[in-house]
Amino acid sequence: MAPSPMQVNGDISVVKSPVMGRLATVYSDVQNSRLDHSLPLPKVIKNRFDVVDGPASSAAGNPDEIAKLFPCLYGQPSALLVPGDGSKQASEQKLKIGVVLSGGQAPGGHNVISGIFDYLQEHCKGTTLYGFKGGPAGIMKCKYVTLTSEYIYPYRNQGGFDMICSGRDKIETQEQFKQAQETALKLDLDGIVVIGGDDSNTNACLLAENFRRNNLKTRVIGCPKTIDGDLKCKEVPTSFGFDTACKIYAEMIGNVMTDARSTGKYYHFVRLMGRAASHITLECALQTHPNITLIGEEVASKKETLKNVTNYIADVICKRGELGYSYGVILIPEGLIDFIPEVQQLIAELNEVLAHETVDEGGLWKQKLTTQSLQLFELLPTAIQEQLMLERDPHGNVQVAKIETEKMLIEMVEAELEQRKKAGNYKAHFQGQSHFFGYEGRCGLPSMFDATYCYALGYGAGALLHSGKTGLISSVGNLAAPVEEWTVGGTALTSLMDVERRHGKFKPVIKKAMVELEAAPFKSFASMREEWAVTNQYISPGPIQFVGPESDKLNHTLMLELGVHA
């Protein structure tokens, strides 16, 4: 059997019949084999359970402000599933539940939805599950599809978000909250599951608060999604998608490493996803042992300059040159330059200066820059200078996101090495190759871990809604143990929050989990990187396997954070 994923970007008002969907050529063998892979569940949720509340919660910061922003929800306890008589489940209500995917793709999203669906099928027969289309906008516009067993089947254990697609809209104005209320009332919703990152879960909590305040019965439960890995806390050990994405990038990095060693003549500069935090880069480093790895949080903490970073790379290349190596692999987080204070300063000045000055050929406009920023500007490769001056967004601001950091660093390192060569301090040959690994990792077939974890997250979200909870994020823990023993519960979203002051107002935010320089993953990396720099301990993780003992391994970050020896 090889069903075709339903087309959702086109017209999904007519759901294809299962027969139409079963075109023999549409799924690959591996996709097909995953389709019927049955997922294990934690014991606690497979059997009868009760939901017990923990102690009252606080906030990650500024609890008073959070309490003011969430008067209905603030302080509510987290919930944990424990073996019990299952009195709640026995009630067999017929519920009406909605689910929405919010933000960028992450492998496993379809399994969260499958988990919710299967929970409801099992415990609340006759329940209706609506999939809101195209992200939160689907809630506001009441655009949805009714998810049935036939509709969901082709997406089981498959990558992508195309079952209902996603979107980046937010529900934040009064008008938008009103639209959401209208949808909730129109569909008579008992609950909504919001699958998203930090912003989307903040938004989910605001929605939960809003519904509660307006006496709607609609509950809201969040699920932690982001390949960047920066949505996590004690109760939520990891966000889904991180495991798969890192394994895909690590496969590619491993292959490039083998190529580098075989060819012996290129330095590969690999930029990886992760604008805000460098978890992906760190995890890929732990999986593959590159010669050089830049971690944004460390660069920021040490207040590095771009020149420092360039010199660090050049130093390692020189040392390797002396050992006879003219090749290597360097990992760079996408957000690197956002972590360099002087670059931020330069960009701020450019935004200011270029808004008022015309760029003259002679370069007189540059006199408006501070000495430090001018020096930095002159240090940049011409192509990057032009990019900074010319490519600006509709507000006239420099588009930092468009800067190809890996290419910039290649040019800067090349210039530095040429100077060292002239001074007689470098004799080897340097040739850089640039790579950006991004889209390839967001939509892969979920790894065994992500497939199972997501299914449990979704199944747990169903249980939380069923037991009347709102404003919680689905939390599956004890991940170092066999799946059987995983814990299932929900954490108060307000307990993850702090406030930021924006436009004179306090805004609630779930703080992004950054790479902690004192935590096990970074320390493990830091203890080995000097050896990796000069020896070549490259590891090639190879393609993700779905069968065999190799398929069950957790990623290094998670293992180290859980205290399991990697």
Place this chain on the structure above:
Amino acid sequence: MAPSPMQVNGDISVVKSPVMGRLATVYSDVQNSRLDHSLPLPKVIKNRFDVVDGPASSAAGNPDEIAKLFPCLYGQPSALLVPGDGSKQASEQKLKIGVVLSGGQAPGGHNVISGIFDYLQEHCKGTTLYGFKGGPAGIMKCKYVTLTSEYIYPYRNQGGFDMICSGRDKIETQEQFKQAQETALKLDLDGIVVIGGDDSNTNACLLAENFRRNNLKTRVIGCPKTIDGDLKCKEVPTSFGFDTACKIYAEMIGNVMTDARSTGKYYHFVRLMGRAASHITLECALQTHPNITLIGEEVASKKETLKNVTNYIADVICKRGELGYSYGVILIPEGLIDFIPEVQQLIAELNEVLAHETVDEGGLWKQKLTTQSLQLFELLPTAIQEQLMLERDPHGNVQVAKIETEKMLIEMVEAELEQRKKAGNYKAHFQGQSHFFGYEGRCGLPSMFDATYCYALGYGAGALLHSGKTGLISSVGNLAAPVEEWTVGGTALTSLMDVERRHGKFKPVIKKAMVELEAAPFKSFASMREEWAVTNQYISPGPIQFVGPESDKLNHTLMLELGVHA
């Protein structure tokens, strides 16, 4: 057990002890699991066999000239292993054999060497196998390592060429042939196996001829290697590495497709390896069903212009726009522009004009171009114009290889669509994303097919040398059948050759196998592409699996060429 690959780019004169190599952290789980995977062999070579000769051979073209170039070897029959009394093998000679990797990496090279080694261990106990280091230069400079069981073990079923590394030198001058002879005499070599592509195998045959002519006992056997898939003929159904590389690229393309469909707003332009022939692009298209695929050979055959190609892409995008799709995936072979006659003409003119004219701001130099080339030049995006004018090789020639075709096409398609928008013929939104998949595929862990095929090629090469053959290329056939029933033999290298006239002299060349527009793979693709263009029948092949029924599938090109229904 997790042995470390020996470091060959550094100092390999001291081979690390097996104990030192077994650092627990150095191999990934998947690498380890592959290490002890035992490879099946064709029945004919597992049991006692005889080597029988076929009829006298001719050449692929200009047999008279080939006969003159290879007076000793021309016309020799191909050889086939058949069940027999194994009288040859019974002789138990102790041989001295060398092996060399030539040209770019391809997954499976290490297994060819393992196959040769294991054959010799099994049939010629006490034989010495030398690995020449860094390609053919290793033969000329007599740089080698003695390959032992311990040395080879960590490379079994692993990607890369780092066991002995490769190189792109050729043995072609009289001086170089003399150096090769000296090495052959010094090491008392009975044979050399050259693992390489079309050029390297031509070179192998010249070496075989030279040794024979000079009455050296050293025989030479070739092995067909290239991920590009353009070294093949009736007896050599495929070159190794093509299967793995295409599967890796197809995994990534499939992921990008799922992303495209989930996001719904990008056209992904994916450039793939294959400068001379478009086999990789065709195979990836058959595996993944992209909306648009450009095949160089078809572009050349139809004498397409760059404007035609741009319009073709824009037409499909417009049609998709009408159907409500603002996304898609487009595959482009690296060598595309080499197939467009007018681009070749422009580049020839630029090489000529820029050698004599200075590029003036006013653009007067352009008057030296023909009208057609000037028009084409004006059509090109500014960045490409600059690249053509400024980035030239040491001979002053335009560096065609450096042009990022996928980025060029994005800009040209964007410009075309903007015009259509103004004319009211296009309403949707176009946003291009560029990708180049190259290095990631050359050094992956070999697929089950490549691992097994390479081992058989190497084992067969050992048998051919053992039975006194020279000037043959190891040929393993009947690949649609189970491995047990594969055929093993050798094909006269001269039979694959034609001549080219260079600098007034005939040079022998093994003709590259191009994509045949009348053969099954292209016809299969052509019969489906119109449907793929407007519907979205994307397939996500997923990561290569090493266990389970999915792991044993042949690639589509090979299946279609063998007449097996894909």
